[in-house]
Amino acid sequence: MIMLEKRAQPSRVWTLAAPIFAVLLTMICGGLLFAALGKDPFETIRTIFFDPLFSEFAWFYRPQLLIKGAPLVLIAIGLSFGFRAGIWNIGAEGQYIVGAICGAAVGLAFYPTESIFVFPLMIVAGVLGGTLWALIPGILKVKFDTNEILVSLMLVYVAEQLLASMALGALRNPDGMGFPGSRNLAKYDSATSWISENVGMHWGVVVALIAVIFAYVTLSRHLFGFNVRLAGQSPRAARFAGVNPSTLVLICMGISGGLAGAAGLFEVAGPAGQISIDFNVGYGFTAIIVAFLGRLHPIGILLAAGLMALTYIGGEIAQSNLGLPGAAIQLMQGMLLFFLLMVDVLTNYRVRFGKGAIA
Amino acid sequence: MNQPLLALSGLTKAYPGVVANKDVSFEIAPGEVHALLGENGAGKSTLVKTIYGLVKPDSGTMTLNGAPYAPAEPRAARASGVAMVFQHFSLFDAMNVAENIALGMENPPPQREIAERVRAVSDQYGLPLDPSRIVGELSAGERQRVEIIRCLLQDPKLLIMDEPTSVLTPQEVDILFKTLRKLSAEGTAILYISHKLEEIRALCENATVLRLGQVVGTCDPRETSARDMAELMVGSALLVPERAARPTGETVLSLQGLSAKAPHRFGTALHDITIEVQKGEVLGIGGVAGNGQDELVAALSGEMRTIKGMVNYQGQSISHLGPNARRKLGLLTAPEERMGHAAAPDMSLTENAVLTATTRQKLANKGFVNWRKARSFAEDVISTFDVRTPGPQNTARSLSGGNLQKFVIGREIMQTPDVLVVNQPTWGVDASAAASIRQALLDLAAKGTAVICISQDLDELMEISDRFAALNEGRLSAPRPAQGLTVEEIGLMLGGAHDMEVAHVDV
Numbered sequence: 001m002i003m004l005e006k007r008a009q010p011s012r013v014w015t016l017a018a019p020i021f022a023v024l025l026t027m028i029c030g031g032l033l034f035a036a037l038g039k040d041p042f043e044t045i046r047t048i049f050f051d052p053l054f055s056e057f058a059w060f061y062r063p064q065l066l067i068k069g070a071p072l073v074l075i076a077i078g079l080s081f082g083f084r085a086g087i088w089n090i091g092a093e094g095q096y097i098v099g100a101i102c103g104a105a106v107g108l109a110f111y112p113t114e115s116i117f118v119f120p121l122m123i124v125a126g127v128l129g130g131t132l133w134a135l136i137p138g139i140l141k142v143k144f145d146t147n148e149i150l151v152s153l154m155l156v157y158v159a160e161q162l163l164a165s166m167a168l169g170a171l172r173n174p175d176g177m178g179f180p181g182s183r184n185l186a187k188y189d190s191a192t193s194w195i196s197e198n199v200g201m202h203w204g205v206v207v208a209l210i211a212v213i214f215a216y217v218t219l220s221r222h223l224f225g226f227n228v229r230l231a232g233q234s235p236r237a238a239r240f241a242g243v244n245p246s247t248l249v250l251i252c253m254g255i256s257g258g259l260a261g262a263a264g265l266f267e268v269a270g271p272a273g274q275i276s277i278d279f280n281v282g283y284g285f286t287a288i289i290v291a292f293l294g295r296l297h298p299i300g301i302l303l304a305a306g307l308m309a310l311t312y313i314g315g316e317i318a319q320s321n322l323g324l325p326g327a328a329i330q331l332m333q334g335m336l337l338f339f340l341l342m343v344d345v346l347t348n349y350r351v352r353f354g355k356g357a358i359a
Numbered sequence: 360m361n362q363p364l365l366a367l368s369g370l371t372k373a374y375p376g377v378v379a380n381k382d383v384s385f386e387i388a389p390g391e392v393h394a395l396l397g398e399n400g401a402g403k404s405t406l407v408k409t410i411y412g413l414v415k416p417d418s419g420t421m422t423l424n425g426a427p428y429a430p431a432e433p434r435a436a437r438a439s440g441v442a443m444v445f446q447h448f449s450l451f452d453a454m455n456v457a458e459n460i461a462l463g464m465e466n467p468p469p470q471r472e473i474a475e476r477v478r479a480v481s482d483q484y485g486l487p488l489d490p491s492r493i494v495g496e497l498s499a500g501e502r503q504r505v506e507i508i509r510c511l512l513q514d515p516k517l518l519i520m521d522e523p524t525s526v527l528t529p530q531e532v533d534i535l536f537k538t539l540r541k542l543s544a545e546g547t548a549i550l551y552i553s554h555k556l557e558e559i560r561a562l563c564e565n566a567t568v569l570r571l572g573q574v575v576g577t578c579d580p581r582e583t584s585a586r587d588m589a590e591l592m593v594g595s596a597l598l599v600p601e602r603a604a605r606p607t608g609e610t611v612l613s614l615q616g617l618s619a620k621a622p623h624r625f626g627t628a629l630h631d632i633t634i635e636v637q638k639g640e641v642l643g644i645g646g647v648a649g650n651g652q653d654e655l656v657a658a659l660s661g662e663m664r665t666i667k668g669m670v671n672y673q674g675q676s677i678s679h680l681g682p683n684a685r686r687k688l689g690l691l692t693a694p695e696e697r698m699g700h701a702a703a704p705d706m707s708l709t710e711n712a713v714l715t716a717t718t719r720q721k722l723a724n725k726g727f728v729n730w731r732k733a734r735s736f737a738e739d740v741i742s743t744f745d746v747r748t749p750g751p752q753n754t755a756r757s758l759s760g761g762n763l764q765k766f767v768i769g770r771e772i773m774q775t776p777d778v779l780v781v782n783q784p785t786w787g788v789d790a791s792a793a794a795s796i797r798q799a800l801l802d803l804a805a806k807g808t809a810v811i812c813i814s815q816d817l818d819e820l821m822e823i824s825d826r827f828a829a830l831n832e833g834r835l836s837a838p839r840p841a842q843g844l845t846v847e848e849i850g851l852m853l854g855g856a857h858d859m860e861v862a863h864v865d866v
Binding site for chain 2: 010223224226229233236239
């Protein structure tokens with residue numbers, strides 16, 4: 001009989017080893033999945049995990065890592081505060097979209113004026129848009145005790161409709177010959193977020209790294225970070241320590257919404273370029289996996305985002321070179337989270353093999 | 360009768376890291392009232408769980424009426440005639456008495472029949488109980504009756520009672536004892552676990568004392584003094600706290616008509632609590648759990664805000680202030696639940712120091728925590744209050760109950776409060792730690808701090824209080840000087856028998 005015995009202190013070894021173990025398990029199960037689909041498992045795993053970094057075309061793929069990784073880092077850092085406090089913002093995708101819309105709207109309003117104030121204003125608009133979109137579930141939770149998971153998730157669909165309406169209506173490019181989609185902001189010098197397209201560097205990457213540093217300092221050295229951790233572990237002790245639960249909900253939702261909105265803005269003003277119906281590609285949801293894979297820790301999130309970006313790019317290569325269905329990649333990304341949660345049990349519990357009646 | 364009812368021989372049970380019972384042997388005669396004495400951690404719970412079938416011993420044997428007795432589960436124990444009333448009841452608040460009793464039965468007969476049998480048994484043993492009453496509305500003493508009647512319906516030969524009087528007023532204790540004596544006269548043996556020495560001396564004929572898992576002695580409580588029994592339990596001469604300075608008369612905290620709604624369905628509303636607490640005094644507030652203690656502490660700590668003027672500190676209303684604002688003023692509290700409320704179980708002692716001491720000990724500068732200062736404060740608390748732990752980086756969960764309590768109370772005392780409110784300061788704590796906590800509270804009062812001590816342990820309150828008041832159903836009685844109060848008077852202040860139908864025992 002297998003028994004789980006709670007450890008007195010969480011195991012340090014497993015805290016670090018669990019993600020690695022989870023990745024290995026994912027590679028094995030992913031390999032089996034690919035074999036079942038008729039592809040050579042070793043070649044597929046190599047294509048997904050190693051080719052983007054080391055193959056002959058890696059000079060093309062490596063910038064893609066920065067591009068795909070930055071929004072994941074930014075959103076996941078924002079989410080990690082809420083998740084640590086037990087506040088579940090699942091609608092980061094919607095906040096990302098609304099941030100992009102608001103930021104793009106400001107940029108397009110200034111077109112074709114060139115000024116150094118345009119881009120900063122766009123950033124402010126993006127952050128505000130995302131923050132306000134996230135405060136809707138936040139305020140509803142504080143005032144009416146609604147479930148923020150449901151409200152934030154449903155608002156994602158609202159945001160997607162808003163996006164479509166903007167792309168076809170208010171923000172449509174007047175010089176676009178009737179095609180849907182806004183003007184291309186990446187080509188508008190004052191509005192673009194690109195720093196160097198060749199290397200894949202845009203302002204989003206810079207802000208993501210700054211966010212990692214801020215988050216690390218806050219969580220380890222600041223009272224707010226302490227309160228966030230406390231509220232997640234022992235809500236009653238948090239109230240005893242003077243933490244106001246309502247304020248905490250609003251701040252955490254605000255932070256995650258703001259960062260998601262910023263990520264949306266940097267994306268629409270750079271790699272995506274324009275507001276279009278299919279602007280959002282699921283970063284808001286993948287960031288949830290990244291947050292947990294990184295153990296809600298800023299450095300962990302940085303590494304986990306790198307890993308996820310790798311699987312995105314490697315997945316695309318596998319799709320085009322090996323004919324692997326896109327859904328199989330998404331399945332593998334989901335497996336990663338699943339295995340991580342499973343292996344995580346070992347951090348807090350010891351497995352014992354025993355027999356007979358329990359003591 | 361020569362043959363004992365229950366005989367234990369060489370029972371041993373070990374868990375990882377601790378030997379709970381070592382070579383325990385004793386006998387209980389039929390109809391005997393036998394006490395099992397020992398501090399927390401002595402092994403009493405493990406022993407009775409072994410007798411009741413919840414725990415399988417590593418070695419040793421038991422016999423019941425001469426035949427080998429090794430129940431695989433409580434059901435088997437009950438079938439053999441052994442019944443147990445636990446310290447923490449297993450009752451559903453939302454159902455009535457008859458339904459709760461039916462839930463504990465293998466093949467429950469129809470409700471009406473259960474109700475009849477409940478009425479019959481309860482009358483017979485002097486514990487009247489209306490089977491149709493909702494359990495959530497019963498007092499703790501009445502709930503215990505439900506548990507006892509549930510046992511009596513099985514016609515047990517041995518009834519085990521685990522700390523039964525921790526939830527009873529003195530009057531209710533008398534009623535319980537009459538019932539137990541009747542049971543004993545009819546041939547049911549009673550194994551009575553308690554640390555309340557005076558009660559054991561009043562009720563029991565034989566006592567076995569456990570210390571650190573082993574039997575250290577047996578005695579006849581009727582002929583042994585409480586002090587001798589306590590020393591057997593602890594193994595060393597007891598340190599009795601000394602009382603020092605008298606209060607100065609200057610009011611530092613006053614409650615005026617403090618009233619509040621019950622925080623949830625099974626909470627307790629506070630009604631019109633009015634009292635003034637002076638510098639340097641120890642105000643003892645007694646009362647069985649569930650009469651508003653948690654709510655009162657929440658109103659004092661700031662976790663529950665109240666109407667202006669209800670809670671006043673040095674003349675100013677602080678009813679609207681939160682916990683940290685009150686800490687800044689000098690009002691500190693130590694809640695009852697040490698794991699999860701007073702301390703975060705999975706955080707280190709250093710982090711738990713930051714939990715409450717940040718404001719007064721200036722552990723943060725512009726929001727940034729000075730972890731070195733926090734660690735050093737935690738180390739001070741650990742050394743001053745003799746907290747047994749390798750160091751402040753250990754989690755709160757890794758400490759034993761007594762040591763964590765010493766840390767929690769020590770943390771508040773070392774912040775030099777002007778008013779300190781403690782709720783059940785020595786609950787579940789071994790005798791020597793309890794004595795040192797009580798002495799620390801007295802020392803604090805001697806330095807001029809007003810101490811409000813809320814406790815279920817009347818002995819403790821009588822030991823340290825200057826004035827005593829009783830909390831009953833959310834109402835606070837008028838305070839009386841503690842000196843000279845009789846147990847009878849205290850019992851009445853606590854609400855007497857709560858208007859329960861006074862029992863009549865057909866002896």
